[in-house]
Amino acid sequence: MTASTMGVGKVSRRDFLKLMAAAGTIMTFTPFVDWGKFLPNIRSSEAQKAKVEMPDGSQANINSFPVNHSESIIYPKTDDPVLNKEAFRTWQLIRLPKELGGDRNDVSAFRMYSMVCLHLWCLWKYFPRRPDPEDPSKMIDGNGQCPCHGSMYDVLTGKAYQGPAALQGPPSNVLPRLDLEIDSGGYLWILTPQWKADGNGIVGYGRFLTERS
Numbered sequence: 001m002t003a004s005t006m007g008v009g010k011v012s013r014r015d016f017l018k019l020m021a022a023a024g025t026i027m028t029f030t031p032f033v034d035w036g037k038f039l040p041n042i043r044s045s046e047a048q049k050a051k052v053e054m055p056d057g058s059q060a061n062i063n064s065f066p067v068n069h070s071e072s073i074i075y076p077k078t079d080d081p082v083l084n085k086e087a088f089r090t091w092q093l094i095r096l097p098k099e100l101g102g103d104r105n106d107v108s109a110f111r112m113y114s115m116v117c118l119h120l121w122c123l124w125k126y127f128p129r130r131p132d133p134e135d136p137s138k139m140i141d142g143n144g145q146c147p148c149h150g151s152m153y154d155v156l157t158g159k160a161y162q163g164p165a166a167l168q169g170p171p172s173n174v175l176p177r178l179d180l181e182i183d184s185g186g187y188l189w190i191l192t193p194q195w196k197a198d199g200n201g202i203v204g205y206g207r208f209l210t211e212r213s
């Protein structure tokens with residue numbers, strides 16, 4: 001690689017980061033623009049009812065999935081391993097802590113949110129309910145935390161309550177969520193989503209909270 005080529009690469013990367021920062025600012029102050037139309041979203045034709053496939057290839061089952069636990073799930077999954085690594089196909093399946101209903105024996109014990117942070121698209125992670133490191137006699141509720149700029153997401157609704165994503169207007173302050181179903185054998189299924197802000201949401205853009213949220 002020549003020095004000039006390397007220089008172009010550096011400038012491009014810096015310009016890209018500047019662009020992303022500007023996009024975040026714009027999304028914060030102009031939530032009325034329909035940014036969802038411009039995002040690299042999954043085609044509706046790919047998204048169908050599907051098994052909740054765990055990283056080990058097995059289908060998630062309520063009888064074996066621990067309470068207060070999460071797994072990363074690829075959806076919609078394709079035959080192409082490169083496509084399957086796209087952030088926009090990465091979801092976090094969470095079985096709620098017992099205190100929030102995670103011990104129920106029905107689908108209400110689960111949530112499945114897009115892992116793409118609504119601020120600048122880093123991947124957030126679920127931290128289970130756990131003892132407070134500063135006072136272990138107290139418990140901290142489980143939540144989603146983004147490592148990039150500290151946005152935090154409520155596990156019950158997917159709504160950002162802290163950090164830059166919380167400052168964005170609706171629908172860009174609530175994570176897209178997939179609807180689930182459990183069959184008679186306890187196996188979890190993803191229902192065909194509606195990729196729109198007033199449906200299951202648009203990955204990287206957000207979702208309007210509704211009654212069932």
Ligand code: FES
Pocket residue numbers: 117118119120121122146147148149150151163164165
């Ligand atoms: S990308 Fe900025 S808080 Fe997540």
